[in-house]
Amino acid sequence: MSDGGAFSNSDGGGSVSNSGGSNSGGSVTGALAADRVSFAYPAPRFRGGVHGTRHDGTLHNGTLHNVSLHLAPSSSTALVGSSGSGKSTLVRILLALAKPSAGTVALGAREVRPGLARSLRWYRQAVQYIPQNPAGSLDPRMTVSQLLGEPLRQLRVAGNHRALVGEALERVEVPAGLMERRPGELSGGQNQRVAIARALAVQPAYLLADEPVSGLDLPLRDTVLSLLSSLVREEGLGLLLVTHDLGTAARMCGTTSVMAHGRIVEHGPTHRVLDSPGSPEAAALVQASAALHFPPAVPAGAAP
Numbered sequence: 001m002s003d004g005g006a007f008s009n010s011d012g013g014g015s016v017s018n019s020g021g022s023n024s025g026g027s028v029t030g031a032l033a034a035d036r037v038s039f040a041y042p043a044p045r046f047r048g049g050v051h052g053t054r055h056d057g058t059l060h061n062g063t064l065h066n067v068s069l070h071l072a073p074s075s076s077t078a079l080v081g082s083s084g085s086g087k088s089t090l091v092r093i094l095l096a097l098a099k100p101s102a103g104t105v106a107l108g109a110r111e112v113r114p115g116l117a118r119s120l121r122w123y124r125q126a127v128q129y130i131p132q133n134p135a136g137s138l139d140p141r142m143t144v145s146q147l148l149g150e151p152l153r154q155l156r157v158a159g160n161h162r163a164l165v166g167e168a169l170e171r172v173e174v175p176a177g178l179m180e181r182r183p184g185e186l187s188g189g190q191n192q193r194v195a196i197a198r199a200l201a202v203q204p205a206y207l208l209a210d211e212p213v214s215g216l217d218l219p220l221r222d223t224v225l226s227l228l229s230s231l232v233r234e235e236g237l238g239l240l241l242v243t244h245d246l247g248t249a250a251r252m253c254g255t256t257s258v259m260a261h262g263r264i265v266e267h268g269p270t271h272r273v274l275d276s277p278g279s280p281e282a283a284a285l286v287q288a289s290a291a292l293h294f295p296p297a298v299p300a301g302a303a304p
């Protein structure tokens with residue numbers, strides 16, 4: 001699909017309800033949708049121009065152009081694309097951290113835009129984020145139990161917070177004995193799991209995850225990906241997985257969107273996108289991934 005026109009996931013991007021499970025973010029119903037979103041980062045002042053615009057009035061550094069992405073409960077979508085194609089920027093817009101210059105973001109029937117923390121509390125609970133470097137997002141002064149308890153308190157999540165914290169840590173296999181440690185007293189992998197537990201503890205309806213397992217060893221990757229899959233399957237979570245790993249996209253996600261130069265250039269069932277890519281950008285990603293996983297064999301005796 002060219003230019004990211006509005007589309008729905010094949011597994012139901014329309015207005016739907018969470019199918020249940022225990023995710024309390026599931027009290028929020030409907031699709032999470034970016035519709036025809038454009039965005040440009042502020043640019044340095046041009047000579048004789050207005051901040052952020054060219055002399056002809058067009059936006060400089062138009063980072064996203066007319067991008068649409070619809071996520072549905074109980075489904076996983078992979079967002080792939082080369083470095084700098086705009087994936088993280090789109091995630092920031094979906095998180096209502098950046099305001100699009102055109103287009104809208106909505107959860108169900110409610111449009112969302114950056115604003116007062118109080119007015120976005122419902123949205124921050126419903127849509128959680130796992131950043132690229134989750135461990136780096138943790139306040140080093142806080143203990144694990146404080147780190148997980150803080151968003152529950154700030155977002156006024158209903159229920160027994162102590163129990164929610166314990167349950168989230170158990171899900172990512174962080175032993176309860178580490179609850180009073182601070183990030184500096186944990187391994188990188190443990191910190192990453194704490195950051196993931198922090199997102200899960202508020203029981204979101206949607207999880208936007210930017211390379212969530214890139215810093216973990218292989219068995220732990222498997223554990224975390226299996227956990228995310230089961231949250232989607234059994235508890236109605238909607239997952240957007242930003243990844244450079246097409247194998248992870250194939251394993252986890254029913255649909256895949258491909259970004260290039262700030263546009264969605266292709267969207268469809270993951271197996272179709274990966275098996276017979278319909279855009280040169282998707283084809284290049286598949287080719288690069290194949291070369292990485294199955295490099296041409298070095299003939300015996302040849303220098304490596």
Ligand SMILES: Nc1ncnc2c1ncn2[C@@H]1O[C@H](COP(=O)(O)OP(=O)(O)OP(=O)(O)O)[C@@H](O)[C@H]1O
Nearest residue numbers: 041042061063081082083084085086087088089090
């Ligand atoms: N804060 C910023 N100010 C100005 N330009 C930015 C800013 N953040 C990102 N950009 C630019 O916006 C474009 C898209 O960046 P973005 O981080 O969204 O790409 P990405 O696809 O997530 O890349 P990666 O896979 O490397 O994380 C890039 O050209 C980048 O340099």
